[in-house]
Amino acid sequence: MKFAVVGTGMMGCEHIRNLAHIPDVDLVAIADPNEKPRNWALKACGDRFSPKIVDDYRDLKSLDLDAVVIASPNFTHINVVRDLADTSFHLLLEKPMCTTLEDAREVIDLDDAREPMIWVALEYRYMSATTHFLNRIPEVGDLKMFFIREHRGPFLRKVDNWNRFNRNSGGTLVEKCCHFFDLMNLATGAHPVSAMASGNQDVNHLDETYDGERSDILDNAFTIINYDNGVRACLDLCMFAEGSPNEQELTATGSSGKLEVRIPNNQLSLSKRTGELEEYEVPHDPDIAFMGLHHGASYLEQKAFIHAIRTGKPPSVNTRDGFQSVAMGIAAQESIASGQPVAIQPL
Numbered sequence: 001m002k003f004a005v006v007g008t009g010m011m012g013c014e015h016i017r018n019l020a021h022i023p024d025v026d027l028v029a030i031a032d033p034n035e036k037p038r039n040w041a042l043k044a045c046g047d048r049f050s051p052k053i054v055d056d057y058r059d060l061k062s063l064d065l066d067a068v069v070i071a072s073p074n075f076t077h078i079n080v081v082r083d084l085a086d087t088s089f090h091l092l093l094e095k096p097m098c099t100t101l102e103d104a105r106e107v108i109d110l111d112d113a114r115e116p117m118i119w120v121a122l123e124y125r126y127m128s129a130t131t132h133f134l135n136r137i138p139e140v141g142d143l144k145m146f147f148i149r150e151h152r153g154p155f156l157r158k159v160d161n162w163n164r165f166n167r168n169s170g171g172t173l174v175e176k177c178c179h180f181f182d183l184m185n186l187a188t189g190a191h192p193v194s195a196m197a198s199g200n201q202d203v204n205h206l207d208e209t210y211d212g213e214r215s216d217i218l219d220n221a222f223t224i225i226n227y228d229n230g231v232r233a234c235l236d237l238c239m240f241a242e243g244s245p246n247e248q249e250l251t252a253t254g255s256s257g258k259l260e261v262r263i264p265n266n267q268l269s270l271s272k273r274t275g276e277l278e279e280y281e282v283p284h285d286p287d288i289a290f291m292g293l294h295h296g297a298s299y300l301e302q303k304a305f306i307h308a309i310r311t312g313k314p315p316s317v318n319t320r321d322g323f324q325s326v327a328m329g330i331a332a333q334e335s336i337a338s339g340q341p342v343a344i345q346p347l
């Protein structure tokens with residue numbers, strides 16, 4: 001299977017390392033306008049791949065490829081998808097699918113009009129602890145409340161620091177939290193109706209300016225999502241809490257019990273209202289051949305993407321999932337700006 005990667009910064013290189021751990025795959029080309037990340041990519045290739053290097057991803061169109069991984073900055077996703085839409089390439093498109101609803105709708109239209117798939121890389125679904133947790137949610141009875149806490153450090157430095165501005169990333173609740181909104185949708189199995197959020201940029205990047213413009217991304221927020229089946233979900237995000245022993249905590253509470261998991265220590269507990277308590281550490285999926293930066297999740301996602309291509313199956317994470325997670329982040333950002341609840345745009 002012949003691959004190319006567009007954008008070979010941190011995530012593009014993670015995809016290359018994943019591919020290097022999967023048999024019967026060749027990395028035929030990489031595309032990045034900057035020399036430094038192109039060199040990172042060659043290092044990630046090791047002895048396994050000798051890709052052609054291009055500056056402009058549009059030059060990939062003349063190559064014989066099966067699949068392209070799009071790992072360029074968020075604001076570039078729409079143009080890359082537009083330009084590659086008329087090819088036969090299957091696309092693995094990094095999250096967030098886009099930075100605006102208008103662009104996300106266009107990606108759905110482009111996807112509907114083409115035969116090969118567009119798979120949106122919402123890979124938190126593939127973390128071993130998350131998958132295990134989602135599978136056990138029915139054991140809490142009727143799910144009523146779903147809670148996610150992410151307490152971590154600030155956004156990492158990026159090539160040209162594109163992630164320091166809302167206009168480039170879509171805003172923190174789109175860029176980072178589309179993963180968590182996607183998990184909420186999976187856990188509830190329902191449609192998100194409205195968002196109420198409060199947040200701010202209180203600590204991080206306050207003294208960072210680029211061409212005289214100060215970074216404007218928020219670093220903490222509480223977001224409540226109301227679902228059409230009555231379930232309430234809440235996200236507690238703090239990006240100045242790198243001392244936190246776990247980065248993520250997920251809690252599902254229902255009519256008969258409560259399920260919790262912490263990541264990365266993978267400790268899970270299921271407590272019943274009758275007093276029973278089950279606690280254990282969730283093992284990593286034995287199929288993971290490369291842990292990478294996301295506890296093996298992007299490796300498993302890459303394998304699932306390749307399996308879908310080989311078997312002709314539809315994408316497990318499609319552009320509608322991508323749209324929904326972006327729409328929730330945008331509604332939450334708007335709620336913070338207005339101080340009012342905001343309706344989540346339907347497809």
Ligand SMILES: NC(=O)c1ccc[n+]([C@@H]2O[C@H](COP(=O)([O-])OP(=O)(O)OC[C@H]3O[C@@H](n4cnc5c(N)ncnc54)[C@H](O)[C@@H]3O)[C@@H](O)[C@H]2O)c1
Pocket residue numbers: 006007008009010011012031032033034037038057070071072073074076094095096121122123158159160175294
């Ligand atoms: N799935 C995850 O958990 C996860 C984690 C990190 C990043 N991401 C996503 O991956 C994407 C890349 O993020 P990153 O952290 O690697 O950023 P990065 O800045 O490290 O890398 C982005 C790369 O894209 C290149 N680039 C810029 N414009 C381009 C263009 N027009 N064509 C081709 N390449 C171009 C840059 O030179 C850079 O090398 C983003 O969409 C980000 O949200 C996903």
